[in-house]
Amino acid sequence: MAKVRTKDIIEALGLELISGEEGINRPIVTSDLSRPGLEIAGFFDYYPADRVQLLGMTEMSFFNRLNEPERVQRMEELCRDFTPGIIITRGQEVPLELVEASERESVPVMKSNMKTTRLYSRLTNFLESKLAPTTAVHGVLVDIYGLGVLITGKSGVGKSETALELVKRGHRLVADDCVEIRQEDQDTLVGNAPDLIEHLLEIRGLGIINVMTLFGAGAVRSNKRISIVISLELWEKNKQYDRVGLDEEKMKIIDTEVTKITVPVRPGRNLAVIIEVAAMNYRLKKMGVNAAEQFSDRLNHAIADPEIEEF
Incomplete structure (x- = not known):
């Protein structure tokens, strides 16, 4: 505080x-x-x-x-x-x-x-x-289609590189490496970058780049309300990952719970596109359109009535 x-x-x-x-x-x-x-x-x-x-x-x-x-x-x-x-x-x-x-x-x-x-x-x-109560989180905050997406994960997993690709796709960077978060209301978290590293992005092999200078003022913003957390982790062969999306995981930041999605990372996966789609899907869920629940209902209906050929 x-x-x-x-x-x-x-x-x-x-x-x-x-x-x-x-x-x-x-x-x-x-x-x-x-x-x-x-x-x-x-x-x-x-x-x-x-x-x-x-x-x-x-x-x-x-x-x-x-x-x-x-x-x-x-x-x-x-x-x-x-x-x-x-x-x-x-x-x-x-x-x-x-x-x-x-x-x-x-x-x-x-x-x-x-x-x-x-x-x-x-x-x-x-x-x-x-x-307002404040905290700092190691991660990247990006504005994707109007949603504040906090990307977290261990150092070297690819957070900054993913943020760079998202900026190239037209989204806006809020903070890289360190995200200062304040709880402005019981369910409202707002993140921003420390003054020292505002608009800066660290890419291993390139060093520090200024996103606003490279991509223009429309590629950055000073703060954003956090709507969803995307946690990147290296793919573990024996770990079971959510393949349907019915279960919603939560992450507690200060006193506010935020929806969390764990995305496994391995060569060949386009993380920027996956995170972009995750943001769009989250918005659809808030609008009442839940693809996972619709699929589950269709599956249960098919099981209950074997004569229906849906698959």
Whole structure:
């Protein structure tokens, strides 16, 4: 999980820092935000002080009706020693009581001209992306017909060479060798390449090649949601491989299970075409067309009625 500090949201959302500059390096540990309406009214029993606080038109309108002692007390309560920041939205005037309390506790107070709901949405999306659980996988990620296909396998099995052939066939490379994966939702995994090796592909015998330079900007993309995992392994003579496709194997990445297909590798097999077809077949299954199940139904029907000549 990446570290996010208050200064990061100031830069990302173009916020104006009003006071509490000493606290801009405070960590933000959750993507949840708070609109402290009840707290402005004086109820602090369940105040989520570890969240970024948003003060919109509703909160500030009520605050301006309070008397002076109440205004001072409310702002002192809002500014805790671990509060990452307070944002005033809609370009509203920042109360003097908040400025004074924030300076004492070093709580950054920021100002934005955006509407509260708009800022809430943008800030939530930013924090969820930055604070999402992450991992790194040895493999290649390719966008094939709009599906993110993660190709895994032992070193030297042919992952990068297969990716090169897929790029030549019009598909797009996302990452080679190391794929950084973040879980943006319970069932959503997004992969990208580390900055150091973005757009690069390692081919043994050739070395490092730049896919974008060789094939153009349309041959790469910066990130892609992972839909399926293709595991390449050297063909083992005595191992039984799935020949029908009824059983669906799963691979767990962080907390999300992804469909996994094991493809044996041996001379003469066109892996690029096999992976391309696997992606198309996966898409068909999602659309309700399952060739393996159709074949199984036909076979069972033929067995049940021997007079039917289907084979």
